[in-house]
Amino acid sequence: MTTLTKTEDKPAPTGPEAFLSVRDLRVAFSTEDGVVRAVDGLSFDIERGKTLGIVGESGSGKSVTNLTVLGLHNRKTTDIQGEIILDGQELTTASEKEMEKIRGNKAAMIFQDPLTALSPYYTVGRQLSEPFMKHRGASKKEAKDRAIEMLAKVGIPQPQTRFDDYPHQFSGGMRQRAMIAMSLMCDPELLIADEPTTALDVTVQAQILDLLRDLQQEFGSAIIFITHDLGVIANMADDLLVMYAGRAVERGSVREVLSEPKHPYTWGLLSSMPRLGGDTSEALVPIPGTPPSLLNPPTGCRFHPRCRFRDEVPGDLCSTERPLLADGRAAACHLTGEQKQSIFIDQIKPRLG
Ligand SMILES: Nc1ncnc2c1ncn2[C@@H]1O[C@H](COP(=O)(O)OP(=O)(O)O)[C@@H](O)[C@H]1O
Ligand SMILES: [Mg+2]
Numbered sequence: 236m237t238t239l240t241k242t243e244d245k246p247a248p249t250g251p252e253a254f255l256s257v258r259d260l261r262v263a264f265s266t267e268d269g270v271v272r273a274v275d276g277l278s279f280d281i282e283r284g285k286t287l288g289i290v291g292e293s294g295s296g297k298s299v300t301n302l303t304v305l306g307l308h309n310r311k312t313t314d315i316q317g318e319i320i321l322d323g324q325e326l327t328t329a330s331e332k333e334m335e336k337i338r339g340n341k342a343a344m345i346f347q348d349p350l351t352a353l354s355p356y357y358t359v360g361r362q363l364s365e366p367f368m369k370h371r372g373a374s375k376k377e378a379k380d381r382a383i384e385m386l387a388k389v390g391i392p393q394p395q396t397r398f399d400d401y402p403h404q405f406s407g408g409m410r411q412r413a414m415i416a417m418s419l420m421c422d423p424e425l426l427i428a429d430e431p432t433t434a435l436d437v438t439v440q441a442q443i444l445d446l447l448r449d450l451q452q453e454f455g456s457a458i459i460f461i462t463h464d465l466g467v468i469a470n471m472a473d474d475l476l477v478m479y480a481g482r483a484v485e486r487g488s489v490r491e492v493l494s495e496p497k498h499p500y501t502w503g504l505l506s507s508m509p510r511l512g513g514d515t516s517e518a519l520v521p522i523p524g525t526p527p528s529l530l531n532p533p534t535g536c537r538f539h540p541r542c543r544f545r546d547e548v549p550g551d552l553c554s555t556e557r558p559l560l561a562d563g564r565a566a567a568c569h570l571t572g573e574q575k576q577s578i579f580i581d582q583i584k585p586r587l588g
């Protein structure tokens with residue numbers, strides 16, 4: 236994982252450079268109830284050809300982060316601070332027109348809910364073809380051929396006839412696949428997949444994951460993969476970012492984070508998720524309490540009200556001071572490195588099996 240500091244004008248010409256670099260991102264929504272600080276000081280990098288997995292409970296800011304990267308927020312009610320640099324271009328200050336050029340072409344998103352991306356008023360075929368014609372200058376015929384090819388690739392039967400259907404004529408699973416086909420039409424260099432396969436059966440899921448790997452192989456695309464499925468993460472991702480209440484709490488290679496997690500929240504998360512290849516009926520241990528309100532989040536470490544280990548930290552550091560996430564392999568927690576290691580080995584590892 237590389238870091239692009241603000242003082243560097245250009246990344247070094249040799250060695251890997253970040254394709255997407257997010258720096259101290261803050262996203263706040265004005266609502267009737269007050270300001271919702273959905274993302275609060277988030278930084279991460281992703282290189283070309285790499286996959287970054289993002290995990291975290293529902294409401295931790297995963298979708299907001301990624302919608303913001305693609306400029307899909309409401310510009311009137313959303314306040315954005317920080318930097319989002321995609322292939323050298325700053326996106327937080329980009330115009331809607333510039334973002335339209337990027338979306339669906341250089342960067343694309345697979346949404347959790349296909350109806351977010353598909354319009355009910357146009358045929359599936361038209362919705363796949365138009366961006367391809369617009370961004371690639373393709374003819375109608377070329378775009379149609381490409382769309383049919385992509386529909387076939389995501390496992391839609393009779394793609395030639397299905398091309399002329401409207402989204403409501405598709406089943407839920409087929410809509411999901413059509414939306415995935417749409418996101419892949421222009422071979423995006425950055426693909427954001429937000430719980431892309433949750434609603435699909437295992438065979439189709441495997442097919443889709445293969446497609447994403449192909450895209451990456453062929454075009455060196457960077458992929459951000461948001462999922463609750465640790466099996467998928469372990470298979471697909473190189474690096475892993477764990478988010479809690481709008482912040483990153485842990486980061487490292489997937490192997491490091493899954494085999495030796497360092498943050499109490501990650502410990503809780505792993506204990507509450509089905510084990511890799513394990514029996515899904517096994518009793519899981521939920522994290523006590525609920526995620527905090529982002530209207531009025533806890534001070535200090537946002538996880539401290541739910542943390543079983545805060546008494547191990549001297550004073551009231553956990554409730555007063557935000558623990559920062561260091562570069563590289565790191566956890567944002569006031570426990571010392573030794574404490575993290577011994578708690579993990581004595582209390583957590585035995586339960587993870
Ligand atoms: N447009 C919005 N206005 C107000 N609050 C929002 C808006 N979009 C998301 N939020 C809030 O931001 C937080 C993070 O949401 P989200 O990124 O969707 O979480 P997740 O990690 O489950 O994808 C949640 O508390 C959500 O309710
Ligand atoms: Mg989400």
